[in-house]
Amino acid sequence: INGDFAKGTVDVEFGVVDVKFGELVDAIGKESEEWFDSNAVVDGKIWQPRHVFADSVMYNAFAYSSLPINSQIIKIDTVRLPQNGKVPIFRRGDSILISNSKTQDLxxxxxxxxxxxxxxxxxxxxxxxxxNDKPINAQLWDYDLEAGTITWATPLDLSSYQMPIIATHSQEERNRVLEVDISGQLKLLEPVMRDYPLEDTYxxxxxxxxxxxxxxxxxxxxxxxDGVWRDEPQGEQLLNRLNLTDYPMTLTDDGAITQxxxxxxxxxxxxxxxxDTLGYVGQFDILTDLAPINPATSKPYFTINKSAFGGSAGQSxxxxxxxxxxxxxWGTLMPVWILCSAQPTNKVQKGTDGFKYCFYGDTTEV
Structure with missing residues (x-):
């Protein structure tokens, strides 16, 4: 609330109004007033209150009601969902990404x-x-992030791509949230490394x-x-074992999964x-290396040397x-649930709606 003679705030979620009546005036000459407080003077101004009758104050209010959500449909406990449908995405201590991206016709x-x-x-x-939004093969070009340049490979064949080539370059950095204000402002733990333009910065x-x-x-x-996926043996145990000491199991990032x-x-x-989630994978034997293929990457889920099963030609x-x-x-994939909530409305949707997600990480090649 910011009127000529009234200022304050309204908590729309709980219906609490905090308003004061008056105006800012010059502090000089008001020292004798009963409401004067020298500690309240800011830049030579002080708030001069105005008395009003309570029954003369009028206001308009709107109440919102929402339909109950079926927990069985959305598969989550609706008790934890806020009534206004808004979910906080920033909390104190969270990591955030500040990013500004621009596109350029090359x-x-x-x-x-x-x-x-x-x-x-x-x-x-x-x-x-x-x-056509088709990514350019990374083997066809190199880059210099500091200089802001790209260099085409030699020889160069771009015949499989539709011209022109579009470059998207981003300035971004990670930071931590120190404080979150109800106004939407964030106080960061570290100062930002550069000045970001307001346009297209997120x-x-x-x-x-x-x-x-x-x-x-x-x-x-x-x-x-017995049909139960346990982490320890049950019933009669065998003396026979996989010999992974001499023949270690091999797993790769692009093939292994959590299973x-x-x-x-x-x-x-x-x-x-x-x-346990894939079900039947296939039939194999101890005469060849066991390497079931992950169809998503065409790489083995794991590889066990045939010698790890024991025995050799002519021996049991x-x-x-x-x-x-x-x-x-255990694989290197991190499962993420993405849930989109749409509020009921009688308005016709215009345009498209969506979001982008990007993976960041430091990798080590062995």
């Missing part, structure tokens, strides 16, 4: 070895696409994935499987592989039908 004529200057230097990320929330590394548990064996695995023997040399590996090997693998 043209249609390029030569191998040519260096192209972007419209600004000191950028943190560059992306090249053709006019503050985004971040989900921290921590350290992600492929790994597996120690396999165990048992005589039969409980079951190797179930159907004979002395053949077995079936199951995953001591496995029998219904013998079971159980273990777990």
């Amino acid at each position: 043209g249609s004529a390029f030569q191998g070895g040519q260096t192209v200057n972007l419209s600004r230097n000191d950028v943190d990320r560059i992306c090249l696409k053709d006019s 503050v985004s929330s971040l989900l921290i994935g921590d350290n992600l590394q492929v790994r597996h548990s120690i396999p165990f064996t048992q005589r039969n499987w 409980d695995w079951l190797i179930k023997f159907t004979s002395a040399s053949q077995f079936e592989v199951y995953g 590996a001591s496995w029998a039908s219904h013998d079971v090997i159980r273990f777990k693998t």
